[in-house]
Amino acid sequence: MRAFNEVKGKITNEFTQEYLSQVSIYWQKAGWGTLSDSLGFFKLKKSSIINDTLVIKYVGYADVFKPINFFKDTIIYSINMQVALAKDPVVVKSKFSKGLRWWKSIVQHKKENDVFRFSNYSYELYNKMEIDINNINKEKLQKKKLFKPFAFVLDNTDTTSEAKPFLPVYLTETLSDYYYSKQPNKIREEIKAVQTQGIKNESILQFAGGINQKMNIYNDFVNVFGKEFISPLSRNGDNFYYYKGTDTMFINGERFFHLSFSPLKEGSNVFAGDCWVHQNTWAIQKITLNVAATANINFVNRLSIVQEFKQVNKTQWMFSKDKFIAEIAPLKKDGLSFIARKTCLYNKIKIDDPAILNELAKNKKSEEVIIKEGARSIDSKDWNGMRPEPLAMNEQKVYKMIDTIKSLPAFKKYSDALTLIFDGHKKFGMIEIGPWFKWFSGNQMEKVRVRFDLGTTEKFSNALKLHGYLAYGFKDEKMKGKFEANYKFPSAKGWQINASYINDLDNGKVRLNNEDATTDNMFSQLIRRSYIKQKFIRVEEYKAFVSKEWENNLGVQLSFARADYDIFNPLPHRRFFSRRIDEKLINSEVAIKFRYAPGEKKIASHRKERRFKGDNPVFELSLATALPHVAQGEYSYKKITFNATQKFRLHSWGTIDYRVYAGKIFGDNLPFALLELHPGNEIYYYNKQSFNLMNRFEYVSDKYAGINIEHNFEKKLLNLIPFLRKTKIRQFWNLKSVWGDLSIPNRKFNRTEFGDYRLKSLKDNAYTELGTGFDNIFKFFRIDMVWRFAPQLKTPSGATINNTTKQNFGVFGSLRFQF
Known part of the structure; x- marks a missing residue:
């Protein structure tokens, strides 16, 4: 049997499958070796020792030891190397190094190479x-x-x-x-x-x-999965990275430097990796970014980004190839995972x-x-x-x-x-049922409530969506329900019409608030504050709207609604507000709403539409007027509301999420159901848009202005505490404040100064809550600590903090899925 004369092979990154050049390959015992070429290939003369091991080494990667079988004529190997991400910070022995000089030159030439x-x-x-x-x-x-x-x-x-x-x-x-x-x-x-x-x-x-x-790798910061990472090419990169100059290589007569980088500090969102730099222009020819082991990002076991550039002429470089590879483990780190490769x-x-x-x-x-x-x-x-x-x-x-x-x-x-299980719905051809978590629920008014939903699927029609439900309360012995039809015009993009009828309790939902955890689900009673009596309004509403959304994300909706309100104890009875013999409280309204969301993207399914906001603010303006004597409406008013929301990043300081809003209702002798009911929260689950220490129906206004702002600075402060640096817990603070007032006629009409249940006005003052807490606890949980600063409450004589219906401090929990 003839002995082989050489070993051949190719060296690649095990995760990205990208070739690795200038990798050191040598015999452990014989001592001689070679380097892989620009495409990762190598050839090496056989060892003079029978039982020898091939050693493969490359900066930033785990060493590979490959015993060789000497009884084969020619050996061809495909060798995969794994990134070795350092979990401990690098100790820098000198302030001056070849790598640091190269990094400074790259930064100096960023403008002309971007x-x-x-x-x-x-x-x-x-x-x-x-x-x-x-x-x-x-x-x-x-x-x-x-x-x-x-x-x-x-x-x-x-x-x-x-x-x-x-x-x-x-x-x-x-x-x-x-x-x-x-x-x-x-x-x-x-x-x-x-x-x-x-x-x-x-x-x-x-x-x-x-x-x-x-x-853009030349930016100081890079966003990955919504998280901000400091680029190794940042102008302040030497505060976060250790740079090491390793090799040089010639490709087609051009000289390139090999620069590696690794985290200098624990807890920061940084990368580990390397890049090849063109000597004459100091442009990046290829860069590999691996998310560091201590990076604050959920569910991601491994993440690598590879970018290659090619020279268009002597001074201009352009994109050549990108690779984005992420391993996502939703349950446990060593269990089944998903690898996304782009x-x-x-x-x-x-x-x-x-x-x-x-x-x-x-x-x-x-x-x-x-x-x-x-x-x-x-x-x-x-x-x-x-x-x-x-x-x-x-x-x-x-x-x-x-x-x-x-x-x-x-x-x-x-x-x-x-x-x-996860979506709550089950399809049967052209129809679907669900959500299952609303089939059974309970509240103080209905005791036990059952509900059944039925809707159409895309097999029935892509343009027309029908949905309805029936519900029954065993204590009040009342049937409730809803029917809705929505049609999107296939030939007129962006146009849709909608008609609906609902006759049901409000179930704890406040209008314009899509984050309310309503009572209409089987889990609601588990998280209620039991010492607060539930308050309900029954609404019978006919509504229709037509809307148009243009491709520039400007939308307009014109609507008509006719609603009949029935109000239950402990709220004031509707006979106090009705001018009718039958004591019905009926209102008719026409409204137009404008919405502008620049940069917003949508993913539409047959049942719902998910909107993904960009970095720009989203504006909404609504104008409404009551129609007295139309469809039995008995009230007269005009209403204007404005709302602006935005979420954006502060470099190195996390994210800011805010909402500013204001409104004015022009009209006298209006029942509270037609005024602005400031959203309260009576459960232990934190509500982002509501005031969590305010009860529902506690304050009512006919003119108001407010702000909600939350700053999640992630681990910026927690990194200062040594034992918290390696955790992924994030910290935040928030402020919610609303100024409001109620005109004298509306204040008297709603009996805010007397009665069994006092509807209150803010009387030209502000209600303010300030909170802080910790996010990303075990990846899913969030804890909020909230203080009510104004107006301060005094605990009644004989009451305790556990049995009074209003508190100045509270702790709330919630679930959040986020990277």
Whole structure:
């Protein structure tokens, strides 16, 4: 048997599968070695010692030791290296180093190398996103009865790496033309080819497109999963990173420096990684960012970002390739996890071209994604010619495999069960039932309440949505219910009409407040403050509206509502407010509402629409007028309300989330149900928009102005406490304050100064709550400590803090899912 003469191989990052150049490879006993080339390949003469071990070393990675079998003629190895993230801070022995000098030179040349400095540019963008299930244990799964229908899937697990195998379960590809201009700031992406498995929704495709690729490594801060990380190229980077200059390499006659960086301090959101720097321009040719082990981010076991740039001419660099790889473990760190891999390739680059401005002139808003006709009908043969790089073997299997999985009855059974548990709804063809958590509930007025919902699905109609429910209270022996129809015009984008009828208790919900934990669910009584008597208004309302939303995120809604209110003890009876013989309290109103949300994005499903706000403020303005003598309405007033919300980041100091609002009601002798009822909270679950130490119906106003502001400074202060640095607990403070007043006629009409239940006015004063607390406790829990500063309450004689209905201090809990 002839002995081999050399060892060949390729060195790659185990997580990102990116090649690693300038890696040291040598024989442990023989002593000689070599370096991997610019594509990660190496060749090494055989060892003179029979039983020798190949040692692979690279800065920032765990060492690899590979015993070699000497009885094979030629050895070809694919060696994966794992990032070794330091959990302890680096001890710097000297203030001067080669790495620090290189970093300073990069910072000095940031302006001329920043890709976003160009007036405009365009390119052809290839986008590929894959989702894999990781940490699969074949033996355990094969023994489980639930997994037997999917046994064939295990044959598709990728075992090319030395780590645990993973199963590709989702893949989407898009090819598009991408246009950008700096002033005015515009982005246009025209998707000309797309194929996907699992997601057909166009809104979701837009999120998967290149429009959300805004990371700029030359910025001082980089946002990842909504968290702010300090860039290694930050002007203050030497306060957070240790820089080490390692190697130099020549590629096509050009010299590049290899710079590595690692965290200097515990607790900061920083990266570990390395970059290759062009000597002549000090531009980044390739950078790898690995999230440090101590970074304050939830559910993410590993996260790597790789960006490559190519030289367009002697002084200009442009995007070449991006990779974003994240391993997300929703339950436990070493259990089943998901790996999301996103790859972007850039070709056909044009810079500062007038033709780009002509394309951007087609935009109706600043950022626009267009899916061209026929983009989904391109066959696999054409895709093979259009793709800049071929699919890997496991990726080629994904399309066929997911089709097979979706056709299995067991898949539908399991997916329906998960949807029912987490979403609350169950579909039966054209109809659906749920949510299940509203089927049974209870309150002091109804004692036991049952409810059943029925709605249509997209199989009934994509444009028309019908929904209704019936409910019954066993104590009051009253039937309640709702019916609603919503129609979106397919041929008139952005237009919809809605008609509804409801006859039910208000169930603890305050209008314009979407975060209320209502009494209409089976968990509500568990978190109530039992010493506070529940207060209810029954509303019978007919309502209709027509709305239009333009592509620039400006929306207008015109509505008409006719409502009949029935008020229950301990609130004042409606006979005090009605001018009618039958004591009914009826109001008719027409209103117009304007909403402007620049930068907002939406994901629409058949049942609901989720809105994702950008960094810009969202404005809402509503004008309303009562219609006396129309549909039996008996009141006359005019109403104006304004509301502005925004959430944005303060560099190094977390996030600010605020809401400012104001309103004025012009009219006298109006019942409190038609005035502004400042939102109170009577449960132990913290409510973001309500005043948590104010009772419901405690204060009423006809003119008011207020502010809610919360500053979550994450770990900024907690990092000063040594034993808290390694935790992921975050800290915040908040302020809620409203000024209000009630006119003399409305004050007298609502009997605010006497009666069994006193409706109070703020009397030209402010109600203020100040709070602080801790977030991200065990990743999900939040604790709020709230103080009522004004007006201060005095505990009645003989009462204790546990049995009085009003308190100056309270502790509240809540759940939050966040990265």
